[in-house]
Amino acid sequence: MTHAIQVRGLTKRYGDVEAVAGLDLDIKRGEVFAILGPNGAGKSTTVEILEGYRKRDAGEVSVLGVDPGRPTREWRSRVGIVAQTMEDAPELSVRETVRHFAAYYPDPKDPDEVIAQVGLTESANKRIRQLSGGQRRRVDVALGVIGRPELLFLDEPTTGFDPEARRNFWELIEGLAHDGTTIVLTTHYLEEAETLADRVAVIARGRIVAEGDPATLGGRATAKARVNWSEGSVETDTPTKTVLELTRRYDGEVPELTVTRPTLEDIYLRLIEPS
Numbered sequence: 001m002t003h004a005i006q007v008r009g010l011t012k013r014y015g016d017v018e019a020v021a022g023l024d025l026d027i028k029r030g031e032v033f034a035i036l037g038p039n040g041a042g043k044s045t046t047v048e049i050l051e052g053y054r055k056r057d058a059g060e061v062s063v064l065g066v067d068p069g070r071p072t073r074e075w076r077s078r079v080g081i082v083a084q085t086m087e088d089a090p091e092l093s094v095r096e097t098v099r100h101f102a103a104y105y106p107d108p109k110d111p112d113e114v115i116a117q118v119g120l121t122e123s124a125n126k127r128i129r130q131l132s133g134g135q136r137r138r139v140d141v142a143l144g145v146i147g148r149p150e151l152l153f154l155d156e157p158t159t160g161f162d163p164e165a166r167r168n169f170w171e172l173i174e175g176l177a178h179d180g181t182t183i184v185l186t187t188h189y190l191e192e193a194e195t196l197a198d199r200v201a202v203i204a205r206g207r208i209v210a211e212g213d214p215a216t217l218g219g220r221a222t223a224k225a226r227v228n229w230s231e232g233s234v235e236t237d238t239p240t241k242t243v244l245e246l247t248r249r250y251d252g253e254v255p256e257l258t259v260t261r262p263t264l265e266d267i268y269l270r271l272i273e274p275s
């Protein structure tokens with residue numbers, strides 16, 4: 001099985017609202033895949049259908065070879081979910097919480113190893129309520145991976161993080177990906193998608209409007225480049241030539257030179273414009 005997830009023609013309506021409107025998706029095993037899109041685009045609905053927590057109206061869906069419309073207990077134990085922060089049992093310690101959840105799975109990881117993996121060894125005896133927001137999120141991830149999932153869903157994992165906590169968290173996710181876990185992530189941070197994802201899909205109005213490597217999405221790599229320097233700015237298909245000309249003109253160092261292509265955010269904002 002080369003695909004972790006295959007979706008064809010997925011459709012979901014809520015009354016008059018077509019939340020998911022014929023969506024196709026292929027996510028390979030071992031891939032880190034980011035789903036981007038504005039609020040209301042249909043991301044949560046799609047992900048919840050993939051997780052087996054929402055019924056679809058039409059389409060074919062396979063997640064680890066199983067239809068999530070008919071989830072089994074065995075299948076659930078192969079899928080990890082990191083949703084928004086859990087609030088129950090704030091009086092339990094980190095270690096107690098992770099051990100407690102480990103008991104739900106047939107072949108859990110070692111709780112202390114998982115605690116170390118998410119960087120909480122020094123806080124293992126602290127109560128959940130004593131943790132910072134970033135530390136709690138790490139507990140969520142620990143609970144998401146304790147069952148040794150083949151596939152991990154992360155829903156906006158770093159919302160509210162400061163830049164340092166976000167970078168630390170990215171390292172954690174990169175480590176999981178390195179171990180071969182397939183990861184599906186929703187995020188509003190384009191930089192996060194660019195750093196972590198092998199591929200991204202942009203969802204708008206219930207459909208995928210673009211999909212691919214974040215470095216080349218939407219023609220990004222071949223888009224015109226902008227050359228800026230202290231006395232001017234041009235948009236060009238041949239930035240190397242422009243820089244050479246400038247080098248001659250200034251007889252060496254071009255003052256304040258930058259050459260830029262559209263950022264992932266530029267491309268994203270163009271893609272989600274109402275058509």
Ligand code: ADP
Nearest residue numbers: 014017019037038039040041042043044045046
């Ligand atoms: P996203 O996660 O991209 O913000 P959602 O999947 O939450 O998008 O929502 C897609 C559309 O479906 C939105 O118009 C939203 O209002 C609607 N929707 C989502 N969940 C429900 C629900 N339980 N009942 C009715 N409408 C819903």
